[in-house]
Amino acid sequence: MRRLEMILSRLVWFVPTLAGLVVIVFLISNVIPTDPVRVALGENATLAQVEAMRVKLGYDKPLAVQLARHFRDVLSGNLGTSIYSQRPISEDLAKRLPATLELTLVAIALSIALGIPLGVVSALKRNSLLDHAVRVVSVSGLAIAAFWLAMQLQFLFAMKLGAAPLNSRIDGFGPEPITGLFIVDSLLSWDMESLGSALSHIALPALTLALPAAATIVRFTRAGVLEVINSNYVLYQRAMGMPPGLVVWKYVLRNALISTVTQIGLIFGVLLTNAVVIETVFDWPGLGTFAVQSILQSDHKAIIGFTIWTGALIVIFNLLVDIAHSIIDPRGTR
């Protein structure tokens, strides 16, 4: 019951959170000394062209009126039309969402697959050479700038070793979309060529995103395991002669991962942020490149649309993490 209350409470907060986001981004967009109409029409537009477009799009109205109109449109499910591409913003976002989701989910899976085992081993072998090595690597993972890491991985794996494609999401334009997730679609249509291409293309950008995230998971897992491993109930299980592997898996890990799971929810937001840079470097046609282009083109409505969608994604993912948290540690929801 408490779990249901928690979910409902999160959903209620969802609306003001997104509304706040819209207001903040709207105000920031209007603080930037750019005229979106001039940008959209280009340097050759006459003053008459600019004024006509300004009136047509409602940019001649006071800011408060513009914001109110935008809220009205958003509430009716209309994010507006991109001033630059002339297409509905929802259409552009929907087309690009699967690319970002696929990249982010693979990166999260990769960071968990790397981070949790390394964190556990590092804690169990505390102060060993292995532990020191893992800590150095994890600190480096947090310190290295994502765009620099991306370029180094491109140079090493794509240019020097020829082991991975340099950029893009797939060879050519990809298979006909079913879900839009190329890995899933190629499996559903049993297209092994596309699957191979999709997997090889996602390897480097996902690795670039995953390494800093894995470093965070390593550190939290290690700290969690160290805290739990000396607790009385673990000592008791050991004294009872339970095999060490079983103790770690059944008693240590479950309790040690509580903070890690919370951290994974936060990591999702960080990954979406980093995706803006990584997608640009790897020419990945997702929400990140859409955001970069929208910002450069001062396409205010597109920027707000991107913010609403990514904000919603983060809120939903955090909700899922909270549910997972309540399953792993039901104390808070009883």
Added chain:
Amino acid sequence: MKRTVFALSVILAMAPSMVWAQGKYVHANNSGYDNLDPHAIFDVGRAASRINFYDGLYRWVDNPPKLIPWLAESHKSSADGKSWTFNLRKGVKFHDGSEMTAADVIYSIERMLATKKGASSLFMPIIDPGTTKAPDKYTVVFALKESSAIFLATVPEILVVNAKLVKQNEKDGDWGAAWLAKNVASTGSYKLKRYDPAIGFVGERFKEHFAGWGPKAFDEIEFRTVLETNTRVQGLMKGDFHGTDGYLPYDQILRLKQAKNVQIFEQESMRVFYFSIHNDRPPLNDVHFRRALAYAFDYNGFINDILKGAVARNPGPNPNNLWGAPKDLQGFTYDLDKAKAELAQVKQPLRPITIGTLAGFSETEQAATLLQNAASKIGVEVKIESAPWQVVQSRMQDRDKNYDMVPLWKSTYYVDPNNWVGELYGSRYYGTRNYSYNKDDELDKWINDALAINDEEKRRDLYEKAARKVTEQAMGIFVYNTKWYGPYAANVGGIRFCPIGSGQDMRWAYFK
């Protein structure tokens, strides 16, 4: 034995298609193709979709640029330069098989004037809606409001769409804008095969194109958006792409020159790098102050040391390689003593000068820093503000919000001196292409007279006088004319560079 015979027969059966299949050309572009409407886009970054999918009545090719008849076979103009008659080529097919006629040309110009986007700004001052007529199926007559010597130079920008097809897809009086943003309705060299705004487009050769094809023309062209310079360069070196943009930073060109599988085509373009100066704001409205700044820029240091001699000094507003640029124009040289002497004549109080630079375009930042350094030696404080081009551009178009100075390039939209000295310093272009906000009646008269007459010798004289005055009065600081370093895979041939389109007109190119 049977297997060998079978294999040979398969190879022989495939032979004809193998001989004629010329493969796909893949280009990495630094801008997104988020809209394919030829009347909505007019920027250099998205030129490929306009040039390869659409045709105009005339077409610019090669360098120096030549204007050749394209959808039109010929033209004539009236003595007063107001009436222009174009005789259309007969039998030109749209991609859907229907014939292109005068009605399509009229629909196209009316659509441009109505939607008020892209290249329409070139025509709105001189053509009224409803005035373009078709005496017959293959003749179009443009009735201009005033004589325009540049009209013919701009005619290639009237890209012809399939009127019937677009009309079928109009919604709520939008002139088919939503539909044409992601579809192609044209006679152009390539048909749209695949389009994804997030990725780019694939064009398939239109075999029935009226201009015919060379034996080795590409079957398909793919233009992909690759925003990151390093990725474009590495992709070309790796062989993922066959070409990329020709205005890369010079250090990247040097890097590409080392790659054996890459060739660099080198041409002097028509893209003048200069400091735009706000001439209508104190103390920049004082010619002595502007001259002081012009003497304070180290031209040789910038061109030879920073840019490694990769560009050509261009002392005036018009490109050196175009008529209308005085051959004996010396321009300014770096001389701090002369700069101080000019500064001493400035009567108004000095104040810090703000230079807006284009974020991501290191040359603009380097030029501003060089000027900042020298200006400090003559007692002028310079502040540098960096912002994306879109921010800088929208501020420049506003007289009050404009920076004091901006280093930038003036690209070729049509090949005529008016594209440079006319648009940059003629008051008729305030707020559009004139960012200097200068007001000089004599200069305006020369520019307006040059637009009203068709005698090229007289026009040359007027533009040379205008270029001299602009330079001597330091209305801008003119630095260099860009060289185009077109990076292509070593097996690509037939690239015909033209300053308009920057070598992206792919119908002439082939794999060697």
